[in-house]
Amino acid sequence: MISFVKTYRCTLCGRTVLPHEAKGACPSCGEKGILDVEYDYEKLRGVVTKTWLESNPVRQMFRYMPLLPLEQPHVTRMLDVGWTPLVKSYVLKDTLGLRSLHIKDESMNPSGSLKDRASAVAVLKAIEEGKSVVSCSSTGNAASSLACHAARMGLQSVIFVPKRAPVGKLNQLLVYGADVILVDGDYKDTYQLSKEAIKTFGWYNRNAAINANLVEGKKTAAYEIIEQLDFEVPDWVVVSVGDGCTLAGLFKGFYDFMKLGLIERLPRLLGVQSEGCKPLVDAAITGELKEAEENTIADSISVGIPRNPVKALSAVSASKGAWIAVSDRSILEAIKDLGKEGLFAEPASAAGYAGLKKAVREGIIEKDASVVLLQTGSGLKDPENIRKVLLTPILMKPDLGALKTYLKNKGDHHHA
Numbered sequence: 479m480i481s482f483v484k485t486y487r488c489t490l491c492g493r494t495v496l497p498h499e500a501k502g503a504c505p506s507c508g509e510k511g512i513l514d515v516e517y518d519y520e521k522l523r524g525v526v527t528k529t530w531l532e533s534n535p536v537r538q539m540f541r542y543m544p545l546l547p548l549e550q551p552h553v554t555r556m557l558d559v560g561w562t563p564l565v566k567s568y569v570l571k572d573t574l575g576l577r578s579l580h581i582k583d584e585s586m587n588p589s590g591s592l593k594d595r596a597s598a599v600a601v602l603k604a605i606e607e608g609k610s611v612v613s614c615s616s617t618g619n620a621a622s623s624l625a626c627h628a629a630r631m632g633l634q635s636v637i638f639v640p641k642r643a644p645v646g647k648l649n650q651l652l653v654y655g656a657d658v659i660l661v662d663g664d665y666k667d668t669y670q671l672s673k674e675a676i677k678t679f680g681w682y683n684r685n686a687a688i689n690a691n692l693v694e695g696k697k698t699a700a701y702e703i704i705e706q707l708d709f710e711v712p713d714w715v716v717v718s719v720g721d722g723c724t725l726a727g728l729f730k731g732f733y734d735f736m737k738l739g740l741i742e743r744l745p746r747l748l749g750v751q752s753e754g755c756k757p758l759v760d761a762a763i764t765g766e767l768k769e770a771e772e773n774t775i776a777d778s779i780s781v782g783i784p785r786n787p788v789k790a791l792s793a794v795s796a797s798k799g800a801w802i803a804v805s806d807r808s809i810l811e812a813i814k815d816l817g818k819e820g821l822f823a824e825p826a827s828a829a830g831y832a833g834l835k836k837a838v839r840e841g842i843i844e845k846d847a848s849v850v851l852l853q854t855g856s857g858l859k860d861p862e863n864i865r866k867v868l869l870t871p872i873l874m875k876p877d878l879g880a881l882k883t884y885l886k887n888k889g890d891h892h893h894a
């Protein structure tokens with residue numbers, strides 16, 4: 479296969495690294511010098527055209543193979559990742575008074591989150607590099623998706639998770655047969671241990687920001703949004719942010735399509751964090767990134783030291799977007815709101831909707847805007863936190879009379 483990758487460039491110092499030498503961050507800057515994959519857009523313009531996309535029969539993320547940093551197309555054995563539904567909203571669109579609202583349901587991916595797009599690329603890259611063990615540290619979803627795709631492709635996975643990882647995500651890891659290292663510490667400690675272990679043992683590193691190929695996997699969500707909207711660019715795209723790789727990926731996807739002449743402008747990006755952990759929201763105001771506490775129920779975005787701040791902050795500013803922080807209470811409320819649309823979101827995912835609601839209320843997003851919201855992960859992963867907002871149903875005797883009395887007292891006229 480021909481690769482259209484030109485080079486990997488450091489987002490801090492601008493140094494370029496050859497594709498086969500780009501194994502981590504920038505050799506000059508170290509861990510903060512996150513690399514960005516650059517493509518030969520001139521050549522790609524003759525390949526990735528609207529006609530080519532419209533006649534492309536592949537209905538998963540590898541339909542965009544020329545736009546990915548992969549050399550070998552071993553995709554047939556992979557589980558299908560991507561081409562997730564873009565759900566048209568009726569209820570929430572009216573509640574917010576928006577012109578249109580679509581929800582990209584990433585919980586429909588094989589392991590139930592958007593992380594599958596990055597893990598699918600990681601596993602193929604590991605195979606290209608001849609590695610048999612893949613590893614990462616994660617608050618949960620990156621871990622469960624890596625374990626999922628590694629299992630499928632016959633690789634071993636070693637996964638570091640903080641002790642607060644929700645039970646649904648932990649169960650997934652164990653079912654997929656990962657070697658789970660449950661770290662007695664927070665995400666920062668977990669990340670540090672994984673970093674040392676990966677270096678010591680030479681495993682394939684799926685730590686999101688450090689590995690520039692992963693943002694490339696995530697960007698396919700943006701391509702799909704554009705195709706599913708029939709090449710109409712939405713005014714705003716809203717997503718919750720932890721490390722910043724998802725946001726950076728969305729930006730890259732829209733940017734690629736603009737470079738290829740498939741769209742004429744970029745949507746504005748709204749980055750949402752939790753009030754209990756909002757280092758990027760603060761950095762956007764002060765211009766300085768400071769370590770934050772990790773104090774939120776939204777575990778997937780509870781990231782005290784974001785690993786991809788440069789790409790995330792510049793994605794929002796280059797798109798003329800905005801940052802916003804939301805309370806845990808509003809996140810839990812947002813889970814119930816999304817339920818009205820038939821969607822089940824984990825807290826970190828619902829944070830996106832809580833942010834959208836607040837941005838509309840504050841006039842950051844205009845009433846007549848067209849908006850796409852990312853539903854990044856499934857509510858089935860975190861039963862404990864979701865229970866906090868739900869009423870336990872009463873226990874009913876198996877008796878029709880008792881049921882009638884109950885419904886009458888409840889004043890439910892549909893059934894009475």
Ligand SMILES: *Cc1c(COP(=O)(O)O)cnc(C)c1O
Nearest residue numbers: 619720721722723724778854855
């Ligand atoms: C990882 C994740 C995010 C945020 O992605 P980052 O790349 O860490 O910013 C949001 N929601 C869910 C469910 C996630 O798993």
Ligand SMILES: [Zn+2]
Nearest residue numbers: 488491504507
């Ligand atoms: Zn550098």
